[in-house]
Amino acid sequence: MLMEKLVSLCKRRGFLFQSSEIYGGLNGFWDYGPLGVELKRNIKEAWWRDTVLAHDELSVPEGAPEAYQMVGLDTSIIMHPQVWKCSGHYDLFHDYMVDCRETKRRYRYDQVRGRWVEAKGQRIFVSTTAEPEEEAADTEARALKFFKLRPKDAAQLKWDPEFLSLPQVKDLSLVLGPDATTLGTLTEPREFNLMFKTTVGALGGEEDVAFLRPETAQGIFVNFKNVLDSTRVKIPFGIAQIGKSFRNEITPRYFTFRSREFEQMEIEFFCHPESSQLWYRYWRDRRLRWYVSLGLASEKLRLREHSPAELSHYSTGTADIEYAFPFLPPGEFGELEGIAHRGDFDLRSHMEGKLDEKTRPLRVELGPDGKPKWPGSGRDLTYFDEDAWERDREKLGVKSFKEYIEKRKGEEKPGWPYQYVPHVVEPSAGTDRAALAFLCEAYAEDEAPDENGVPQKRVVLRLHPRIAPIKAAVLPLVRKDGMPEIARDIYRALKPRIATFYDEKGAIGRRYRRQDEAGTPFCVTVDGQTLEDRTVTIRDRDTLKQWRVKVDDVVEEIVRRVT
Ligand code: GAP
Numbered sequence: 001m002l003m004e005k006l007v008s009l010c011k012r013r014g015f016l017f018q019s020s021e022i023y024g025g026l027n028g029f030w031d032y033g034p035l036g037v038e039l040k041r042n043i044k045e046a047w048w049r050d051t052v053l054a055h056d057e058l059s060v061p062e063g064a065p066e067a068y069q070m071v072g073l074d075t076s077i078i079m080h081p082q083v084w085k086c087s088g089h090y091d092l093f094h095d096y097m098v099d100c101r102e103t104k105r106r107y108r109y110d111q112v113r114g115r116w117v118e119a120k121g122q123r124i125f126v127s128t129t130a131e132p133e134e135e136a137a138d139t140e141a142r143a144l145k146f147f148k149l150r151p152k153d154a155a156q157l158k159w160d161p162e163f164l165s166l167p168q169v170k171d172l173s174l175v176l177g178p179d180a181t182t183l184g185t186l187t188e189p190r191e192f193n194l195m196f197k198t199t200v201g202a203l204g205g206e207e208d209v210a211f212l213r214p215e216t217a218q219g220i221f222v223n224f225k226n227v228l229d230s231t232r233v234k235i236p237f238g239i240a241q242i243g244k245s246f247r248n249e250i251t252p253r254y255f256t257f258r259s260r261e262f263e264q265m266e267i268e269f270f271c272h273p274e275s276s277q278l279w280y281r282y283w284r285d286r287r288l289r290w291y292v293s294l295g296l297a298s299e300k301l302r303l304r305e306h307s308p309a310e311l312s313h314y315s316t317g318t319a320d321i322e323y324a325f326p327f328l329p330p331g332e333f334g335e336l337e338g339i340a341h342r343g344d345f346d347l348r349s350h351m352e353g354k355l356d357e358k359t360r361p362l363r364v365e366l367g368p369d370g371k372p373k374w375p376g377s378g379r380d381l382t383y384f385d386e387d388a389w390e391r392d393r394e395k396l397g398v399k400s401f402k403e404y405i406e407k408r409k410g411e412e413k414p415g416w417p418y419q420y421v422p423h424v425v426e427p428s429a430g431t432d433r434a435a436l437a438f439l440c441e442a443y444a445e446d447e448a449p450d451e452n453g454v455p456q457k458r459v460v461l462r463l464h465p466r467i468a469p470i471k472a473a474v475l476p477l478v479r480k481d482g483m484p485e486i487a488r489d490i491y492r493a494l495k496p497r498i499a500t501f502y503d504e505k506g507a508i509g510r511r512y513r514r515q516d517e518a519g520t521p522f523c524v525t526v527d528g529q530t531l532e533d534r535t536v537t538i539r540d541r542d543t544l545k546q547w548r549v550k551v552d553d554v555v556e557e558i559v560r561r562v563t
Contacts, residue, residue, distance in 0.1 A: 002326040006443050007255060009459060013517055015039065015439070016256065028252030028260030030432075035518055038469030038499060040263075040435050043294075044242050046466050047265045047429070048072070050290060052240045063285055065278040068269075069237040071227060075219025077244060078200065078210050085374035086349045087218050089195060089211075092357070096189040097250045098166070100177040108250040109166055109189040112178055115139055116160040119147045125169050127186075129178045129251065132329040135163060146176055194247040196260075212246035217426060219243075220268040221346045224381055235383055235422055236279065238269040242431070254327045256432045257334060263431035268424050270383070273344070276423035277316065280341040284319045287339055287427045291321060291434070295464035296441050300324040302333060314355075314362060317341040321429075323437040336437055337429035344421040351381040351421070382419050389418045438467060442519060448544055450509030461519030462542055465562040470520040471498040472558045475511050477527040479504050486551065487526040490536070493555050494524075498562055516541055522558055 010016040014033030018025040032040050055070040084090045096109035107129060114127035117139070124146070130138040143157050144150070166186075169175060173184035180186075196212040199205075213219065220239045227239055242265045252258050271279045288303050306318040318340040322333035345362065349355050353372030356365035367373040389401060398404045401418065408414040442463045447455040465471060474491040476483035484504050494500040501520065503511050508525065515523055523539040525546075530536050535548040538557065549557050 002440070002443065003255070005459075006326075006439060009443070009461075009517065010036070010439070028249055028258075030256050030259060030261075035469040036435070039438070039463070039467060039519075040431060042467040042469070043431055043434050043438070044263070044265065046294060047290075047431075048240070048242065051238070051267060061282075061286070064282045065275050066236065069233045070267075071231060071233060071237070071239055073220055073223055073227070073239055073241045074243065075216070075223060075241060077213050077246075078198065079213060079219065079222065081210050082374065082377075083218050083222055083350075084195065084211050084214075086354045086376050087221075087346065088349070088354060088357070089214055089218075090193075090374070091354070093195060093214060094191040094193045095250055096167075097192045098172075098186045098189050100180055100185050101187065102177065102180045102182060102185040105177075105179055106250060107178060107186075111251050111253075112166040113163050114166070114169075114175070114178075115163050117143050118158040119143070119149065119156050122147075123174070124183060125164075125175045127166060127175055127178050131327065142176065146181070192248075192250060194249065196246045196248050213243075214247050215245050215428070216241045216243045216264045216266045217268060217346070217428065220266070221350055222377075224268075224270070224347060225379060228383070234387070235385065236269065236271040236275070238267045240265075240267045242266075254325065254334075256436050257325065257327070259432060262433075265429045265431055265434075267427045268346075269426070270422040270424055272385075273420060273423045276341060276343075276425060279425045280317045280339070283425050283427045284317075284339045287337055287429070288321055291336065291437075294438065294467055295462070296323065296437055298441065300441065301437075304333070312340075313357060313360065314343045314345040315341050316343065323433075323440070325437065326440055334433070335430075336433050337427060339425070339427045342424040342426050344423055346424060347381045347421050348376075350376050351379060352376045381421065382415065383422050384415075384419045385417070392418075438463060448509075448512065448516065451507055452509075456509065456513070458513045458516050460516040460541060463519035463521075465521045468519045468521050468562070469499065470501045470515070470518055471562040472522045472524055473501040473503055473511070473515045473520050474524045475502075475508060475526070476504050477508055477525055481528070481531060483526045483530065486530055486536075487524075490524060490526070490551065490554055494558060497555065497559050512539065521562060524554055524558070 013035055015036035017031045017033055019029035019031050020026050052070045052072050057067055057069045060067050097106050098109050099106050112127045112129060113135060114125050116123060116125050126139040126143045128135050128138045140154060144154060149156055172186050175186055176183055177185045195214050198210055198212060199208045200210045201208045220241055227233060242263065244261060245264050246261050249258050249260050252260055269279060269283060291301055300323055302322050304320045304322055311318055318338060320335045321337040323336050325334045328334055345355060353364040353376040354374040355362040365373045396404060405414045442461040444460050444462055446458060446460065448458045450456045472494055474487045476487040491500055491502040512523055521541045525537045534551045536551055536554060537546045538549055539546045
């Protein structure tokens with residue numbers, strides 16, 4: 001219910017539109033409208049400011065093992081196809097899907113749910129892809145049809161109490177597909193690679209095939225050496241990137257939650273293997289605090305540490321920051337951000353060749369000819385700790401690092417502890433999911449008095465001022481007596497500093513409510529008293545409190561409250 005209202009508000013007020021709507025839309029793609037684009041930009045700017053721009057590399061942040069540096073990157077969406085072969089995406093980035101032989105529809109295997117039912121001596125599994133609140137009604141209607149029963153005979157259907165997902169059903173011949181009318185029409189699950197293919201260049205042959213990136217992270221890994229060589233960063237340091245990613249999701253759903261084109265805000269944090277666990281914990285806790293600081297303070301936000309069984313084989317820790325989105329069944333949470341300890345998996349893969357997921361310690365995966373299946377770049381992506389080397393070289397009694405390595409020839413890591421492949425901690429967030437969570441959290445309905453003091457129902461987006469699309473609206477009470485002139489001057493003074501909206505049309509109560517729906521935290525009103533004492537009222541969207549401020553102080557007062 002909340003979701004329907006939010007979706008309608010988003011369209012009505014210009015937060016989000018379906019992509020190519022005038023042509024019927026394209027599933028899994030969304031356009032941000034005039035208010036939505038500001039919300040999204042503010043989220044990205046808050047993230048960039050908090051992680052890169054305002055980062056103080058001279059101090060040790062709370063919870064961090066030591067001070068560190070942060071830099072940014074903006075890498076291309078289409079990269080050399082070998083990137084995806086070495087990263088593992090080419091071989092492994094897939095979901096399982098099932099096809100329906102009857103309806104020719106395709107479903108994501110793990111997203112089909114359903115329940116067992118028995119009637120007329122036959123037990124079948126009725127599956128569905130309906131939203132959680134409609135699952136029961138949908139499965140009942142289809143079971144009635146299948147068993148040729150009328151609604152008044154619904155008591156003849158003997159249901160198992162709980163809903164299961166399709167992977168929990170062993171025999172697909174007993175399954176009634178989500179849109180099918182006969183049993184056993186779903187195929188066995190098959191792999192489906194999620195990367196979008198494209199071709200680069202005019203020829204368009206197989207050798208020109210490239211991929212739209214499914215994550216921004218790989219652009220960072222392949223530039224690791226460039227950043228080291230072109231800046232003075234030293235380990236520990238992080239590289240941040242914001243950008244579009246693309247995944248050909250089998251079933252995009254839940255508004256923007258699972259889209260085919262979306263934005264990510266990712267950090268690859270490079271550190272010494274011995275302190276990587278401390279850094280993992282630092283980033284995990286710090287990233288959770290970021291969402292809280294921007295308004296996701298409720299019990300709907302949680303940090304979920306992955307169990308050992310869920311971890312990828314090379315990861316020694318992964319946690320998800322999750323939010324209980326209103327479209328999910330009660331008690332379920334959706335991922336906003338993953339924080340993963342990735343070890344040296346990515347840098348080694350791009351150096352040596354794709355690593356074999358099944359080996360431990362990880363070794364390069366070999367093809368039938370005994371050579372690396374997907375050869376790496378061959379570039380040296382190790383890190384040399386010059387400071388530590390300079391500190392120790394004399395006491396080690398060697399003339400050069402070359403001599404040091406030669407002496408340790410045959411050891412697994414001859415350059416250790418001065419030369420090593422850094423470990424990586426990766427906080428990887430989705431901008432669109434963050435925007436959706438902030439909108440869900442902000443949506444509220446309450447009452448506010450109109451211009452006559454009569455309480456009126458209102459919809460309000462209680463967005464944190466930092467991410468609100470408009471920070472202040474300037475409203476002359478009436479369009480006469482010199483009020484618009486004063487209001488316009490205030491608007492002109494505010495506009496260069498913060499996103500400000502000017503509105504002089506309609507009853508003041510209606511104008512307030514329009515701003516409440518847009519999430520504008522403050523309204524500045526020029527009224528009769530302004531003409532006498534040059535003060536205006538400031539109205540707080542959430543508390544509805546109003547107070548008077550001198551015209552000359554308005555800009556500072558508002559700017560202070562929203563930044
Ligand atoms: N580099 C690691 C990585 O990409 P991920 O868990 O696949 O990890 C990170 O994605 C974040 O990107 C997710 O937590 C989510 O916020 C966002 N994301 C992933 N797939 C998405 C999709 N189809 N639509 C919207 N956001 C998505």
